[in-house]
Amino acid sequence: MRIVFLLCSFLSLFFASELITPLPLHINYDKSKAILGKKLFFDPVLSKDNTISCAHCHNLQEGGDDGLEVSVGIDGKLGSINAPTVLNSVYNIAQFWDGRAKNLQAQAIEPIHNPVEMGIEDTKALLKKLKNNGYEKLFFEVYTDGLSLKNLVDAIAEFEKALITPNSRFDRYLKGESILSQEELSGYELFKSIGCISCHNGILLGGNFYQKVGIYEPYYADENLGRFSVTKLEEDKYYFKVPTLRNISKTAPYLHHGKVTSLKDTIQIMAYHQLGRELETLERDLIYKFLLTLDGDIPEILNEK
Ligand code: HEC
Ligand code: HEC
Missing domain, CATH: 1.10.760.10 (Cytochrome c-like domain)
Structure with a gap:
């Protein structure tokens, strides 16, 4: 499993530029x-x-x-x-x-x-x-x-x-605007190079598959078995839908159990348990700054009567 995962991480580095796509500015709905x-x-x-x-x-x-x-x-x-x-x-x-x-x-x-x-x-x-x-x-x-x-x-x-939040600074960057600071860009580079992007990718930087929590280091914070409760397959224990990282600065506390209040701590937990590495404070802070660029606009429909 780990080998497959490593291979995916490795491949993702080559395709990283296409791995995340911006949200559309508008979505069709009735x-x-x-x-x-x-x-x-x-x-x-x-x-x-x-x-x-x-x-x-x-x-x-x-x-x-x-x-x-x-x-x-x-x-x-x-x-x-x-x-x-x-x-x-x-x-x-x-x-x-x-x-x-x-x-x-x-x-x-x-x-x-x-x-x-x-x-x-x-x-x-x-x-x-x-x-x-x-x-x-x-x-x-x-x-x-x-x-x-x-x-x-x-x-x-x-x-x-209709509840989409387009136009984040990161999406504008993806569309070609030079809008991110050097630190934010370095954070994005780290996000790709250490492998966060191998799970948090696609239009939501998440939401598109299930992954185990605690791939490198077990992480049992509660009794919840995740995907196992749906499939009853042993191998699905501790698998959860990879959550979106869009607007992540606004959705504390974090993880399925909500026991982690700080986004910076969540980044460290992810690096340690999902990628087997301990981040330097500087690295963590750069990724944090990158994550803050994912805040989008409030959905237009909230202003409609
Ligand atoms: C008492 C609080 C509460 C109320 C009321 C509530 N929700 Fe939720 N909602 C939750 C929780 C907790 C979850 C996660 C449950 C889980 O994953 O097992 C959730 C999950 C969701 C999700 C899934 C999001 C995702 O990423 O998987 C959607 C969509 C959602 N709710 C919409 C609604 C709608 C629509 C209503 C009203 C009909 C509603 N909720 C009412 C607490 C609430
Ligand atoms: C192997 C897949 C995987 C990798 C790699 C990974 N994540 Fe996650 N991430 C997940 C899963 C699964 C969850 C949900 C875990 C839970 O709730 O128990 C999650 C949750 C999160 C959350 C909390 C989201 C929320 O709404 O509560 C953040 C923030 C996050 N990841 C950031 C990162 C960062 C930054 C990295 C790189 C250091 C990273 N992740 C690497 C799979 C991964």
Whole structure:
């Protein structure tokens, strides 16, 4: 496994320039569905006691997550894993840390029913509640078959599709602008040369496959077995979806368990456990500066009514 990984790292050095691609400035989406999805995303009516909306745990102005180690749902119940960002999530190979939802539609059903998140037990009752809150008309305006769970998650997914954060300084660099400082460029060079890019690549610098946490040095910070819980394959133990690094400065605390509050510490953990090396403070700080160039614009749809 390590040999395959080393080979990949080695190959990636040669193709590094194409390994990361910028986000598009605009993405095509169905605006009327997305605007309905936006309303739903911010509406606590989707929870059992009308207190928790999707936005409660995914603050779209602040990195698309909740800034907590683990999320807090209805009745103050604690979840068991760190909330990832929803920004740019349309590009993920699958949703959740263990990839158990194949797309955004499938994902959206889970928090609604999750007893420690929004806690809805009865879908019919939820649809009735939505009807009482004026949603029936809104759904008929957008979907010929009106209000249903399928259309509900479809509208939310369409909104999430629009949540891209283009125009980061790094993307502008990729498109040819001389916009990065010498230190930021050196950080990017290190990111490539030591092999971070072998896992964090593609349009999200992550999100496109699963990798083991603790390749070189075991890293067991909690009980979570990652991808194993989906596939039940022994070799998938401790594999997680490689998370995106876009807007990473805004999504502390880090890792699936959310136990690491500092981005600089996370970089060291990655270098040690995933690449078998201890970084000099200077190297760590250069990579840190590079990572800060990945903050993009707030999605346009947040300003639309
Ligand atoms: C109580 C907090 C909470 C609420 C409410 C919540 N989420 Fe999440 N969300 C999380 C957590 C925690 C995860 C990670 C769970 C996992 O991977 O097992 C997550 C994961 C996701 C992901 C996957 C991102 C990725 O990179 O894999 C998406 C997309 C998402 N949520 C969207 C939504 C939508 C849409 C709603 C509303 C219907 C919602 N969330 C409600 C906490 C929350
Ligand atoms: C072998 C693949 C691999 C390599 C190499 C790798 N990472 Fe990661 N990275 C991952 C995985 C998998 C996770 C998720 C781990 C977890 O949550 O337990 C992750 C998580 C992260 C996170 C936290 C993201 C978040 O949202 O919590 C950061 C930051 C990060 N990596 C940066 C780096 C840097 C910088 C390097 C190079 C020093 C690097 N990674 C090398 C696979 C890798």
